[in-house]
Amino acid sequence: MKFIPITKIVWLQTIRRKEIYVLLILLAVLLSLLSSLNIFGLGGVGRYIKDVGLLISWIFSGILTIVISGRQLQEEEQRRTILSIFSKPLTRWEFIFGKWFGCWTVACIATLTFYLLVIILALYKQATFQWVSLIQAMIAHWIVLGIITSVTLALSTRMNADAAITLSFIINITSFSIVPRVPEFLTKETNSLTATLLLFLYNALPHFEFLDLRTIVVHDWYYVSWLPFILSLVYGLVWVAFFLLLAWIGYRNKLFLRSHLF
């Protein structure tokens, strides 16, 4: 478990920075404003809090994950601590995995905090929850964060932080909002080049809609059957493994010369 010290470094760095606290406060402010809306004096109307709260949680956790993951490798290189790390008996794979695990666990804990805030405010507005559905949605969300972390980390092995973060945003937003709607877009698309590109994206990028179970939480549907749910988690984990493998391949033969570092 040589990657644990690397993971601990990520945790300590993130605790010292302010992003999580800022996003948590912003989420609290936005949800408080939303919950202050008077719905014709009626009580027991809280589904919209769940909906908007979970959407903002997804957005904030995505931003947090990408920003934290994107700068990990470049910061180590800028501070030249990468040289002392690799002077230890630590393989490149353990280093990459440690970084991924640290970023992922931080993102999961932050997401859990966001969810708790949404749950508290929704319950205050007398919304109801199907708790098993909620747990399923949260686990699926964590897997999505794992994919996002691994994508960003893979990109940052060969790009600087800004480029990796920007490209990661593009890839993940495309996976989230465009890929599920490709069958719909293709009915309106007459240009064969664009249609080919859309089909390529449909098959090449991860399908986040399998792991986005907000609908069942917001609208109080019963939980997903366990077999398809576990298969969707396995699907997500396969993508995580794939991008971690890419990250390792991108990093394993990278040379770090003192004269080339910042």
Next chain:
Amino acid sequence: MKIFITCLGLILWGMATVLSSFLFLMNNKQPKAYKSISEVVIGETRKIVAMWCFEKADEYFHKGVFHKTKLAFTDSLYQKISRLLIPHEHIHLSDYEASEILPWLKLAIELDPNNIEFYLISAFWLSKEVKRNDIAINLLKDGMALNPYSYMFHMELGRIFLRSKKYEKALHHFNTSIIFWPFPLSSESTEAKYDRAQIQLYRGYLLEHYGKLDEAILAYKDRIFLMSESIHLKERINQLEKGITSKTVISELNETISNEDRTRLISTCGHEHHEEHSNQHDAEGSH
């Protein structure tokens, strides 16, 4: 720090948009010719967001299941897996749970207070499913204040009073509705003609109930003129001209309003194949 500045920027932009909308509403007395470019642009944005809120209410009515759209293919592996995970049954909210759509309708009204349809649909749900006629009436009165002389508000008020069996008040509002008809629509509009036909039918029943047979006959005749398939009313008119009133006029009235409510529920859904629908309390089991 970058995240903080970005998020702060987004929130400030959002607050500026909301504030400008409220300021625009407060200064709504400006003649149209003097609207600035920013008011025009922001005004249209408000309406777009209001329509989005309205569609969100429709989504909530269907428990998050979107209306089916045309797809280039439906048998990819991803779609098959997606059907196992994401709910796709067509279910409507009913009873008090239908109130979950109201926050979005409220937001739509706040953003576009001159859109009469938002008020009418909100009032319908408040009255029919949530069973809060008092809130529905107050909402329609607020709408009337901003959109005076529209016959639709009085028509809806008439329906609300019919449901709560306050026939005198219902008749008063239907009479007012006919006076204001067809504003804000055109007298040639199909919707306006249909609404007038409905109002006249309700007026006919109510006037007959209160013994005002001459006025009831005129209302039925207007209904037949607008909707020629109302042939059964000719027999009724003949009876009324002989001074014979129906003993079941109130039950016919109640049946008519129930049928209309059912039709409006389906038209809120906005698509066909309603025999496949079920209501919230009929749905059982996981998907």
